[in-house]
Every structure is written in structure tokens, then in C-alpha cells.
Amino acid sequence: MPEQTLWNRTRQAVYDEIARTAMELFLTRGFEATTIDDIAKAAGISRRSFFRYFGTKEDIVLGDLAAQGELAARALAERPQSEDPWTALRSAFHAIKDVTYDADTMLKVSKMMYETPSLRARHIEKHLRWQESLVPELRRRLRADPDDPLDVRAEALVACAITCLDVAGEAWTRANGAVPLEDLFDSAAAALRP
Structure with missing residues (x-):
């Protein structure tokens, strides 16, 4: 199995953090009431950065x-x-x-x-x-x-x-x-x- 690079590990950590933050919002506010902007703000990233990791909110779930x-x-x-x-x-x-x-x-x-x-x-x-x-x-x-x-x-x-x-x-x-x-x-x- 190839060794993971620092970049890949960092990318995975950011992905996991965005997903965890989004799921917390979905489970407390509801899926439809939570916007991509809400997720980006709570995760401390831009809307554009969100789309580097996920295509849609549905992909998080x-x-x-x-x-x-x-x-x-x-x-x-x-x-x-x-x-x-x-x-x-x-x-x-x-x-x-x-x-x-x-x-x-x-x-x-x-x-x-x-x-x-x-x-x-x-x-x-x-x-x-x-x-x-x-x-x-x-x-x-x-x-x-x-x-x-x-x-x-x-x-x-x-x-x-x-x-x-x-x-x-x-x-x-x-x-x-x-x-x-x-x-x-x-x-x-x-x-x-x-």
C-alpha cells in the first residue's frame, strides 16, 4: 500500500472535519434548513473550499x-x-x-x-x-x-x-x-x- 503524503493526510483531515461539522448541523438544525454557507462558516472555510471537497450537501451524508x-x-x-x-x-x-x-x-x-x-x-x-x-x-x-x-x-x-x-x-x-x-x-x- 503506498505511503500517504502529508498533503493527502491533510486533505483527508479537512474532509473529515467538514463532514463532522456538517453532520452536527444537519442533526441539530435539519438537513434542508442547513445551507452550504452555514457549513462553510461553521467549518471555517469558504464556500468555494467546500466545493473542493464535496459536490453537494447530499454527498456529505x-x-x-x-x-x-x-x-x-x-x-x-x-x-x-x-x-x-x-x-x-x-x-x-x-x-x-x-x-x-x-x-x-x-x-x-x-x-x-x-x-x-x-x-x-x-x-x-x-x-x-x-x-x-x-x-x-x-x-x-x-x-x-x-x-x-x-x-x-x-x-x-x-x-x-x-x-x-x-x-x-x-x-x-x-x-x-x-x-x-x-x-x-x-x-x-x-x-x-x-
């Missing part, structure tokens, strides 16, 4: 979602070849753990996401990017012809798994985290293949 898709893709590639594609995909999704926040904060973030249309839309958009990461390995497992655009099995399986995860996340939020997210995901996934 959902920034790690793309990385979680890559984690799921790596976990899928590491699953035993003997597993059927659906079981391998479900198991790969169990590798996704958000350890950024404690459980109480995660619940607040989740409620904010499901209650804010712009966050919800961005969440769906980022989940759609997971397909780009997951479909190639699933197509390989299904022995699909890579040149056959009409073989949609891999895309369908990934879309179903992502929908199960989203449905489970919404239920977990409604239940105030009382039921483990993994159990809700397994329940949703089992409904598709009893």
Missing part, C-alpha cells in the same frame, strides 16, 4: 455509500464458487457495515435520509452505481455471455438485492433500530426465494 458498493463487490468476488449467485450476493451484502457512526447517530441519519427527498433520490442514485460494480461478477457466476445484452439475469438479481437492502433499511428506521438490519435484509431477501 451519503459519501461512503459508493465505497460500500465496492466493498460488496469485493465480498461477492471472494464468495465460494460453489454458492449459487443469489446466495453469494446476499452473503456479500452482509459484508457491508457502516461503522462511521454509533447506532443512535446512524438511526438519526437514516431518518433524515428517508424523510428528505433530495437525500432519498441521491441514495437511490448511488445504489444504482452498485450495479456497475456487482453485475460483472454476477454475470461471470451465471456464465452469461458478456456480449448478450438481452441476458438480464445479473442485473435483475442485483436490483432485487439492492431493493431488499433499501426496504430493510426503511423498516429498520421505522422500528427505531429495534430489529437488526441484517435480519430485516434476510427476511426481505427470503421473500424472493423461499
Whole structure:
């Protein structure tokens, strides 16, 4: 692994500080009531500097979602070849753990996401990017012809798994985290293949 430069470490520290400051504002004031100018002021940076680190406010809340898709893709590639594609995909999704926040904060973030249309839309958009990461390995497992655009099995399986995860996340939020997210995901996934 290449050694991080001082510049990269400094950039990461600033990124983390802006994200922490913004999340504190979002959780106290509300997502929509917090402006980019509010975040920049609280973080001690200019509005222009904010955009060097984040494209949108939504990216602060959902920034790690793309990385979680890559984690799921790596976990899928590491699953035993003997597993059927659906079981391998479900198991790969169990590798996704958000350890950024404690459980109480995660619940607040989740409620904010499901209650804010712009966050919800961005969440769906980022989940759609997971397909780009997951479909190639699933197509390989299904022995699909890579040149056959009409073989949609891999895309369908990934879309179903992502929908199960989203449905489970919404239920977990409604239940105030009382039921483990993994159990809700397994329940949703089992409904598709009893």
C-alpha cells in the first residue's frame, strides 16, 4: 500500500472535519434548513473550499455509500464458487457495515435520509452505481455471455438485492433500530426465494 503524503493526510483531515461539522448541523438544525454557507462558516472555510471537497450537501451524508458498493463487490468476488449467485450476493451484502457512526447517530441519519427527498433520490442514485460494480461478477457466476445484452439475469438479481437492502433499511428506521438490519435484509431477501 503506498505511503500517504502529508498533503493527502491533510486533505483527508479537512474532509473529515467538514463532514463532522456538517453532520452536527444537519442533526441539530435539519438537513434542508442547513445551507452550504452555514457549513462553510461553521467549518471555517469558504464556500468555494467546500466545493473542493464535496459536490453537494447530499454527498456529505451519503459519501461512503459508493465505497460500500465496492466493498460488496469485493465480498461477492471472494464468495465460494460453489454458492449459487443469489446466495453469494446476499452473503456479500452482509459484508457491508457502516461503522462511521454509533447506532443512535446512524438511526438519526437514516431518518433524515428517508424523510428528505433530495437525500432519498441521491441514495437511490448511488445504489444504482452498485450495479456497475456487482453485475460483472454476477454475470461471470451465471456464465452469461458478456456480449448478450438481452441476458438480464445479473442485473435483475442485483436490483432485487439492492431493493431488499433499501426496504430493510426503511423498516429498520421505522422500528427505531429495534430489529437488526441484517435480519430485516434476510427476511426481505427470503421473500424472493423461499
